[in-house]
Amino acid sequence: MIRSNIPAVTLGDEDISAIAARHPDVFANRPWRRLHGPAVIAAIALYSVYCWFFFGIGKVLNEANWDIAGNYLADWVSYEIRPDFEIEPDGAMFIEWSRFSPLGAAPDPDWIDLTHGTMERSSGSDAATSSASVAEKAANSFMMPGQPGTGAQETVSEAAGAQTAGARDAADQESGFSFMAPGAPTASNPAAGAVRETAPQSIAEEVITRAVVRLGADNTVTITPTLVTLTRGAESLAVRLGPGEVVTPEGVLPDWAQQRYAGRKVVAFFGFTGRVEVDYDGVKVRHRFLGWENFVFDARSPFWGRSAAEVISLVMSGERLDPSRSNLALAWNNILYNADWQHLDVWTKLLQTIVMAFVGTLFASVLAFPLAFLAARNITRNRVLNQLNKRFFDFLRSVDMLIWALFFTRAFGPGPLAGISAIFFTDTGTLGKLYAEALENIDDKQREGVRSVGAQPVAVQRYGVLPQVLPVFASQALYFWESNTRSATIIGAVGAGGIGLKLWEAMRTNQDWENVAYMVLLILAVVFIFDNISNALRSRLMGASRP
């Protein structure tokens, strides 16, 4: 061997540098080659700087509202309950709930303690002419005084007094509206009009005098009409309301509270459990709870607020809540039509997305299959036909899926048909191109073998070509099926059906991030399941074809 002819040598430094000097091209790259890497990196850096200014990234990031980001993210997994304590200029305090409170129509959570009292209120100059308007106003407020016994014979002033007496019962009694009661002031006695003229301008009303709100274990907010005491752990802050439209914190603000402008509202943060906004005319409490509220039953359902064991026992053996149907049917219906979560709608839309991807990909691969045979230059020996088909594939691919989606949304109306067609058109192009490439790369020996025994052209394709490419075709179709499940979500948002639009609408309100989270979880689950199915099928297909 060669090696045995050369004795082992040790090169000195001199020899090494001599060799390096004789063959510089081996030991030192040409300058442009050496600078290749740094040049590319410099170009990328320059481009990034250009993009920074082109998009104004710094400015946008500066102006971003990152506080909101935290809130929105928290909304994914939690919900807020928002009681508002309204304080009128005369010191009367009422509690108001947001219209669709997760606690139902008449919330009375155990983390709020209310102390009630009666208060003589002036009905105000604009309402002085008619105390009925006071009754109306009172009826519109949350603590609606209702008096079932309010008769038509009573004078209006008496009615007002009677209402206060019966303040706390029958909040939903319509008869509190004595003004609207048939014939109340007009047909009863003419004295009513006279009394109205001289009606006392002050009425007694049931108001809240003190409220204690507990946010979590060691935060409390004590609200009285003139003083709000916020306690976070060991620290505590007193905020004086008024006189006038002024809010004054007593002492130094701790770092968990802030007041942007002197005399204006004070916002206290209690971490995840919530925050409180104190203003001269009221206190807004935002108490955050972990979890998805009313996920199974909404507040209108008779099953709402019951424990799982209660619901199960009701469904299994309870009295019929609705005489027309069984409890099971009622419960199932209530779940499906849950107003907050819209389970049925979400599931239907998700199914639409799945169907869009499935049917679109299936049709695309079925159509791409014969066309690819025409496009492959080793199968169809007709240059014009090859080129025509390939350009057709390119056309389908290059008109974006977005354009197809918008076009078919116009043609078929919004819905999954548009999505199916968009995926079908785009993927016929993509799959056709890939299939044609796979056909052009086949091993020619099998085909020659089949042809040499005098087989018909169709038989040559069937036995010489198809066994080679079919696993590849199927595998690629499966891959696109899975990837289309994802893209079907996006084109849905432009109206092509499926869950995309629902997601987009839920996000646009900026209120329903928990619904977004729910849909994202469903989508992720579907994508993972299909990913695994498609991977398993693909590895079986490809495994069978490999030696």
Place this chain on the structure above:
Amino acid sequence: MSLASVNSAAQSGGGPRLSPEGALVERHWQELTLRRRIYTVGGIVALLVVLSASLWFANESNAGKFFDRLPYFFDFFIDLAPREPMEIWRALFDLPSPYYDGSFQYDYPAGRVYLTETFYVPEYFYKMLETLNIAILSTLIGFTFGFLLCFVAARNLVTNRWIRGSVRRLMEFLRAFPEIVIAGFFVAILTIGPIPAIIAVSIHTVGSLGKMFFEVVENADMRPDEGLRAVGASWIERVWFGMVPQVLPNFTSYALLRLEINVRASTIIGAVGGGGIGEVLRLSISRGHEAKTLAIILLLFLTIVAVDQFSAWLRKRLVGEQAFEFGR
């Protein structure tokens, strides 16, 4: 089965009589064929049932029914016919239109983006540039992070199963998370504009490029790595000098392929609030501005063809005729 019945079965086939062993082989073969046929037919029937159920469902839940809408199929094109073909060019290059009546439909020059006093970039070219920049920037970001992550996910470089597994799960998660939600979330925090689109497309790109990259790394030649390990190189040195030189052409090639996909993705994201050409396309279609819509479609088509051709040419230079088969 008794011998008699085997014989009768063999005789029923005709031809020369079979010995009992021969008949057994024949019967076995027939059973196999039958079973295969049943599987095939059963599979096709199941597929057809699922397909027709799907089609029925799609048709039922669609706003317009397929056969009702079919006669109106080409209405879109009829609606899109501009008043004269030259209108498309005017819309494309922001030239004044003779039909200008003060409405948005023909106010082509209004969108001009002036770079100097007299030199302007037509609106749609500028928007197209924006979309292209979104795609390129997010491919770069995706490339960077995918590059950093992929070596940690490769079986031949990292033996710790937990590190590898968690990086892979992370990439799967980034890939599967709906882009539209990321875009929508950042639209809510930032404003409507290209940056939410960049973030959304980048995050998706990190996941998908990372997956392709670590598959390349796992198929790489391990001999340079062995050599480096033999002389005591650290993990980073092994990756940098043993792996990167041989995988970089493939990486670049995959990144170019991803760039093609990202151009389309950023167009779509644009249509749902991400700015760029997608947004103007959606607006102009919904407002029924024919010439503008056609100009945008034309521009988008040409750009996508150009990007595809450029990327195919560059990929061929980088890795030769190596085919990229999805899903292999």
